[in-house]
Amino acid sequence: MFERQRASRRADITNFHHDWLTELMSRTGKSNRGTPACYAMVHSGLESIAADEITKELGGEVKKAEKGIVVFKIEEIIPELLHLRTVEDVFLLAWGTDTLTYRAEDLKQIKMWTEKQAPWQHLFGLHQSIRPKAKGRPTYRVVTQMNGQHGYRRTDASKAFRQGLAPFIPVTWNAAEDNTFLEVWLTIRGRMATCGVRLSDKTMRHKSYKVEHLPASLRPTMAAAMVRLAGAGPGQVMLDPMCGAGTIICEQIIIGKQQQEGRIETWGGDIEMNTLRACASNIKRVGPAVIAHWDARRLPIATESVDRIISNPPFGKQLSTPEDIGPLYKAAVREYHRVLKPGGKAVFLVMEQDVLREAIKGYGWIPQRQFGVEVLGQDAVISVWQKVGE
Ligand SMILES: C[S@@+](CC[C@H](N)C(=O)[O-])C[C@H]1O[C@@H](n2cnc3c(N)ncnc32)[C@H](O)[C@@H]1O
CATH class of the missing domain: 3.30.2130.30 (VC0802-like)
Known part of the structure; x- marks a missing residue:
């Protein structure tokens, strides 16, 4: 037996x-x-x-x-x-x-x-x-x-x-x-x-720094993935032009510290004052960053001054008039192209990837990588682009 x-x-x-x-x-x-x-x-x-x-x-x-x-x-x-x-x-x-x-x-x-x-x-x-x-x-x-x-x-x-x-x-x-x-x-x-x-x-x-949550706020792991894909190095500047509650900025600061290779300058801003207040509370627990109230379509930033842009703009369904997404992406990308250094990289998370591609068309950015992900139960895409060097 x-x-x-x-x-x-x-x-x-x-x-x-x-x-x-x-x-x-x-x-x-x-x-x-x-x-x-x-x-x-x-x-x-x-x-x-x-x-x-x-x-x-x-x-x-x-x-x-x-x-x-x-x-x-x-x-x-x-x-x-x-x-x-x-x-x-x-x-x-x-x-x-x-x-x-x-x-x-x-x-x-x-x-x-x-x-x-x-x-x-x-x-x-x-x-x-x-x-x-x-x-x-x-x-x-x-x-x-x-x-x-x-x-x-x-x-x-x-x-x-x-x-x-x-x-x-x-x-x-x-x-x-x-x-x-x-x-x-x-x-x-x-x-x-x-x-x-x-x-x-x-x-x-959930990360302990996230004391302020906003409905459109990113999962910290998704923000961290975007930061890793951008790969900012010591002495470089990372910009999040539509920073919301600041998840990308917090992850950039933490990952930069973990890699201990030298400080990365972290800049961010948003068009909504209330959102910026939430962002400031979250960042306070993590480290220094420059935060400003601005319109990403007209950034108060010098031409060719940033090395990396990480952007999670509103999705069409988050806007009161979803058809505004095309003009918003076009105007934002025009400004991103101006402030990004030649050879610099931009990482986006959007649902309407075709609209983003259309906005980028004409600037000669090189598509590098693309990942299909799910956000709020909907399909979305993370894409990495490089501005052509001199
Ligand atoms: C999807 S949310 C970003 C969420 C953010 N990544 C987070 O984790 O909290 C998009 C943000 O873009 C901001 N926004 C929309 N239009 C803008 C513009 N023209 N300039 C700057 N910010 C803008 C919104 O206020 C919102 O906070």
């Missing part, structure tokens, strides 16, 4: 080992105390930008970057994992697969992988080394997310996951919903599932 059980377990594990995610995890091994793989949840469309940050800033080795998830290895689990700017959350990988079948048999596998494949005690210990426990009984939360049409419900997947996990949760821990010490997640996206221990908390995605 025991032999039969062992043989069937071996067969299951062998099947699972065909897929690379589990191979990655199994190198850590259930009993091995090595460094587990990690994964980051990323806003869809930003995977390659987050992968670049993980590689360059942490020396990570990226194994997979798709469907809003970046799986990677780093030498050691270090607190700097929580300093990533372009990712929403970071986890220690317990197990992963991209061979889900969409059929109910997945549920058995989910339970089995959770129970047999993950070095839970080791992961909990690593979690505690990064996020020390507060006084009192530890609390925990189990989260199951599921996207895509499967032959089972999210609650079924959650039940299988909880059953597999149950033997590893100490009886002294209390289940809770908010502000728990520990969170264990299962995320299913089509054929892919990742399961792990959350290292980050909500401040990673």
